[in-house]
Amino acid sequence: MSNPQPSAPPTVQEFSIRVPKNVRKKYHVMRFNSATNTDFSKWTQVKMERENNAKEFSRHDDEQPKFGAGSEYGREAREEARRKKFGIITRKYKPEDQPWILKVNGKAGRKFKGIREGGVGDNASYYVFTHAADGGIEAYPLCEWYNFQAIQRYKALSAEEAEQEFGRRNKVMNYFSLMLRKRLKNEDDGEGEEIDEGKPKKGKKSSDFKISEMDEWIDSDDDSSNDEGEDGEKAEKKTTNKKKPPAKKAKKKKGSDESAMEESDDGDEEGRELDYISDSSESDSDKDQKAVKEMKGVEEESALRKLLTSDEDEDEEEEKKEEAGKEDAKKDGKEAADKTDAKDNNSKEKDSKKRKRPKKKAVDKKKPADGSTSDSSSASSDSEVEKAAKESGNNSATGSRAGTPVEKPKKNNGSPSTKKSRMDHQAPMLSYGGDNGITEEAVRRYLMRKPMTATELLQKFKGRKTGLSSDQLVNVMTQILKKINPVKQTIKNKMYLSIKPQ
Amino acid sequence: MSNPSPHVDRDLDLSNCNRGVWLVKVPKYISNKWDKAPGNIEVGKLRISKPSGPKSRTQVSLTLSESVLCLKEPKEKSIPKEHKLDVSMVTRQTLGVFSHYVPPANSDAIVPESEKLCFEGKIEQKLECHPNADDTYMQLKFESIRKACQPVRQVKQLERIVQNFKPVSDHKHNIEYEEKKKAEGKKARDDKDVVLEMIFAAFEKHQYYNIKDLVTKTRQPVVYLKEILKEVCNYNLKNPHKNMWELKPEYRHYKEPENQASGSDAQ
Numbered sequence: 001m002s003n004p005q006p007s008a009p010p011t012v013q014e015f016s017i018r019v020p021k022n023v024r025k026k027y028h029v030m031r032f033n034s035a036t037n038t039d040f041s042k043w044t045q046v047k048m049e050r051e052n053n054a055k056e057f058s059r060h061d062d063e064q065p066k067f068g069a070g071s072e073y074g075r076e077a078r079e080e081a082r083r084k085k086f087g088i089i090t091r092k093y094k095p096e097d098q099p100w101i102l103k104v105n106g107k108a109g110r111k112f113k114g115i116r117e118g119g120v121g122d123n124a125s126y127y128v129f130t131h132a133a134d135g136g137i138e139a140y141p142l143c144e145w146y147n148f149q150a151i152q153r154y155k156a157l158s159a160e161e162a163e164q165e166f167g168r169r170n171k172v173m174n175y176f177s178l179m180l181r182k183r184l185k186n187e188d189d190g191e192g193e194e195i196d197e198g199k200p201k202k203g204k205k206s207s208d209f210k211i212s213e214m215d216e217w218i219d220s221d222d223d224s225s226n227d228e229g230e231d232g233e234k235a236e237k238k239t240t241n242k243k244k245p246p247a248k249k250a251k252k253k254k255g256s257d258e259s260a261m262e263e264s265d266d267g268d269e270e271g272r273e274l275d276y277i278s279d280s281s282e283s284d285s286d287k288d289q290k291a292v293k294e295m296k297g298v299e300e301e302s303a304l305r306k307l308l309t310s311d312e313d314e315d316e317e318e319e320k321k322e323e324a325g326k327e328d329a330k331k332d333g334k335e336a337a338d339k340t341d342a343k344d345n346n347s348k349e350k351d352s353k354k355r356k357r358p359k360k361k362a363v364d365k366k367k368p369a370d371g372s373t374s375d376s377s378s379a380s381s382d383s384e385v386e387k388a389a390k391e392s393g394n395n396s397a398t399g400s401r402a403g404t405p406v407e408k409p410k411k412n413n414g415s416p417s418t419k420k421s422r423m424d425h426q427a428p429m430l431s432y433g434g435d436n437g438i439t440e441e442a443v444r445r446y447l448m449r450k451p452m453t454a455t456e457l458l459q460k461f462k463g464r465k466t467g468l469s470s471d472q473l474v475n476v477m478t479q480i481l482k483k484i485n486p487v488k489q490t491i492k493n494k495m496y497l498s499i500k501p502q
Numbered sequence: 503m504s505n506p507s508p509h510v511d512r513d514l515d516l517s518n519c520n521r522g523v524w525l526v527k528v529p530k531y532i533s534n535k536w537d538k539a540p541g542n543i544e545v546g547k548l549r550i551s552k553p554s555g556p557k558s559r560t561q562v563s564l565t566l567s568e569s570v571l572c573l574k575e576p577k578e579k580s581i582p583k584e585h586k587l588d589v590s591m592v593t594r595q596t597l598g599v600f601s602h603y604v605p606p607a608n609s610d611a612i613v614p615e616s617e618k619l620c621f622e623g624k625i626e627q628k629l630e631c632h633p634n635a636d637d638t639y640m641q642l643k644f645e646s647i648r649k650a651c652q653p654v655r656q657v658k659q660l661e662r663i664v665q666n667f668k669p670v671s672d673h674k675h676n677i678e679y680e681e682k683k684k685a686e687g688k689k690a691r692d693d694k695d696v697v698l699e700m701i702f703a704a705f706e707k708h709q710y711y712n713i714k715d716l717v718t719k720t721r722q723p724v725v726y727l728k729e730i731l732k733e734v735c736n737y738n739l740k741n742p743h744k745n746m747w748e749l750k751p752e753y754r755h756y757k758e759p760e761n762q763a764s765g766s767d768a769q
Contacts, residue, residue, distance in 0.1 A: 015548040017564075021541035025603045027622065029525075032596040040519045040598055040624045048600075048619050052509040069756035072710040072743060095509060103511075125533030128599050129524040129548075130623065137548055139526070140622075141533065142599070 015137045017129070027128055027140045030102075030114060031147045038148075045106045050098040051113065057093040100146055111153065114146035121145075440480050444499060447486050451498035454481070514600065514619045521623035523599055525592075528631040531581045531642065535570045545570045548587075562587040564631060579645045582633040590628045597625035689717075691726045698730060702753070709756065710738070710746040 032038040072078075083090065100114035120126070126142040157165060446452065446460055458477055462470065486497040528536075539545050546566045553561070564585040571583060603618035633639045700720045704711060716731070717724055731737075735747040 011550075011552045013550040015550075016544040017546040017548055018543070019536045019539055019541060019545050024606060025601050027599055027601050029625070030598040030600055032598070034594050034596055036596070038596045038598075040516075040596075040621065043514075043516055043519055043621075046514040046516060046621070047511045048514050049511045050509050054509075067707055069709050069754075071708040072746060073704070073708040073712065073715050098509075102514075123530070124527050125530055127526045127528055127533070127536075128622065128625070129526050129629075130521070136544075139536070139545070140601075141537070142525075 015135070017137045017139050018132065019139050019141075026143045028144045028146055029126070029128075029142050031117075031145060032112075033149070036110075036112075036148075036150055043104055045104075045109075047103040049101050050095050051101050052095075053098055054093050054095075100148070101151075102148060111151040112148040113151050114148040117145045117147050440483060443477070443480050444484060447484070447497055447499040451489065451491075451496035453494050453496055457497070512617060512619050514621050516621050518623050519621050522626035523623035524627050524629055525597065525599075525625045526587070526629045526631060528585075529633065532566065532585075532631065535566070535573055535581065538573050539570050543567070543569055560589065562589060562629065579642050580638055581642060582636060582639040584634050584636075586632045586634060587629040588632060590630070592625055592628055599623055599625060686721075689721050689723045691723060692720075694730060697722055697727070698734065701730065701734065702749075705749050705753075710743045710748050712746055716747065 080090065097116075099116065100112075102112040102114060104110045104112070121142070127139040128142055129137050129139050132138045442461075443457065446457060452460075454477070458470075458473060461473060461477070481497065484499065486499050489496050489498070536545050544567050546564055549563045549565065551561050551563075553559075564587055566581070566583050566585075571580065574580065599622040601618075601620045601622050603620070605617065697720055701716070704716065704719050711719075713724065713728070713731075717727060720727060722730075731747055734750060734753050736750055738744055738746050738748060
């Protein structure tokens with residue numbers, strides 16, 4: 001039709017035009033921008049649908065039930081009347097007024113949205129002329145014009161996101177240096193670990209749990225002040241003026257003070273752990289209830305201890321202990337004695353206060369605590385350890401880890417104190433990869449704080465430098481979990497483990 | 503509206519995708535005629551003449567048929583017969599034509615026809631229809647201009663006072679309403695069990711009812727109904743569902759939400 005046949009010079013072709021009437025069939029124009037490079041002949045598999053805007057259209061209170069519970073009789077009619085009162089006339093949703101969605105070439109192909117255009121046929125009418133079978137022309141009126149635009153298949157960034165990406169524009173260049181830095185860091189860590197291996201178990205902590213640089217400094221300061229305080233104590237509080245400042249300080253810098261103070265029985269704690277091994281075989285059911293109560297306190301304390309101790313302190317502590325092992329031991333004993341008095345679980349303030357108390361008492365109580373059946377606190381066992389170690393003449397390394405093996409047999413020999421027995425329902429603590437690593441205690445601590453999944457739990461330990469591969473980690477974790485046997489509950493298809501704080 | 507599911511993917515029939523079609527712009531007066539013309543007659547003739555000269559262009563003209571020209575109302579002006587068509591190419595855009603077939607809403611067919619979408623072809627050329635500026639056309643234009651000049655509102659002098667409304671003693675709908683009420687008669691106190699039955703039946707469908715609705719539903723005097731409602735229902739004084747009655751919990755039995763509740767409890 002567009003190319004009339006070329007024939008003899010003045011060619012005249014005549015076509016008769018008809019206007020077939022089919023009310024049901026409407027013709028529309030689809031308009032594409034040439035930038036979209038639409039080629040109709042290359043179309044395969046094209047689908048069209050009306051965009052569904054029904055949801056946006058009828059957004060108001062659809063959540064209310066139409067019938068049954070919670071439904072109001074005649075609510076919709078009333079709402080409608082109310083709206084009418086305010087002059088809002090709701091229009092019905094017309095699906096045939098919605099834009100077309102055109103999908104070309106299946107799922108992976110392009111997508112267009114055709115929006116109806118107005119005003120095209122205001123002053124003139126448009127017809128489409130097509131060839132009829134009999135050589136004539138059929139003219140169909142065109143009703144609507146739809147402007148088809150490509151739909152973005154990706155999501156545009158919001159202003160904030162765009163800003164963020166823009167800020168990142170130079171970062172790409174830094175990948176090399178980033179990698180370099182990472183590698184260097186790795187090497188450093190490796191060295192550090194090597195050094196750590198040489199050290200006693202706790203050495204690894206140095207890089208991990210340092211709250212701030214200040215801690216180190218404060219600790220050392222505190223230690224000295226504590227010593228002073230103790231000296232003062234020895235002098236039966238004669239120099240009260242001198243003694244008070246350190247005490248205040250201790251209260252103020254509670255955390256650091258604790259770490260410093262607890263440091264002294266850090267090794268003892270280890271001893272205590274071992275102590276449980278010996279006690280696990282024994283049973284003392286009548287005290288169980290109380291034991292359960294106090295256990296939490298003990299663990300919390302130890303948890304804090306872990307968080308707060310740092311390697312440097314320890315080293316210092318060790319040195320100090322070598323010098324003043326006796327003093328420490330006495331101090332511990334005193335603490336223990338105080339605890340027995342107060343029957344309190346180990347609250348930190350108390351500890352720090354206790355320090356100032358006269359020493360005589362401690363000395364009195366130390367003896368019963370040592371290897372007797374009196375109802376002494378857990379700390380008493382510490383003192384016991386200390387003392388035992390001292391007695392064995394090993395006082396240079398009593399506080400440190402190195403002393404523990406020596407202590408252990410002693411402990412085992414020790415008669416079953418009730419405090420020990422409160423742990424008797426508990427199997428020996430498992431600990432791997434040093435104190436940084438997975439310990440049963442640490443796991444308990446986490447579980448006690450809040451319920452978490454096994455993966456979350458693993459994640460907690462992955463961050464630490466346990467020196468274990470992830471496989472090993474999982475193995476260890478399963479063992480520990482078996483031992484602890486936490487409460488399991490399933491929330492949203494995930495099993496959460498927890499321990500009820502007792 | 504005729505189609506229950508308008509938002510369904512439909513395949514576009516692409517059998518005509520290689521066909522080229524013409525887009526013809528015609529004046530409104532022609533399209534009016536063509537709309538009226540029956541589908542089987544010839545409404546016009548398209549003449550394509552190609553002069554022999556190398557420089558001359560193809561000329562397309564449209565001649566309306568006599569039958570179409572005759573289709574006119576008594577006072578209508580006649581329209582020009584001969585038209586020239588300007589041919590131009592489609593630039594900067596791609597135009598296609600598709601048809602949308604909507605089956606009749608109340609078709610008696612056993613298998614209801616679905617909507618059909620068909621691609622009708624690509625528009626290759628645009629043609630614009632110009633009438634030859636002859637006498638008939640001028641007459642037509644003159645008439646249309648004259649019509650356009652006539653103001654819609656005109657000043658009219660009145661001789662008498664125009665009373666545009668009469669007072670009505672009783673409006674029609676009032677009368678109707680009164681009659682209906684009379685026919686219904688007074689609301690009589692029914693047996694209490696019967697009323698309770700009705701109330702429960704109503705509350706099975708919805709949880710909250712206004713007293714007015716319950717009165718119309720049960721056709722009981724308000725006082726009597728309230729008496730009964732107080733026994734089995736609670737009156738909500740606060741939003742949401744303010745001023746509405748709902749069954750007391752012990753009488754309630756809504757299946758669905760109860761199941762849901764128990765389900766959530768189980769979890």
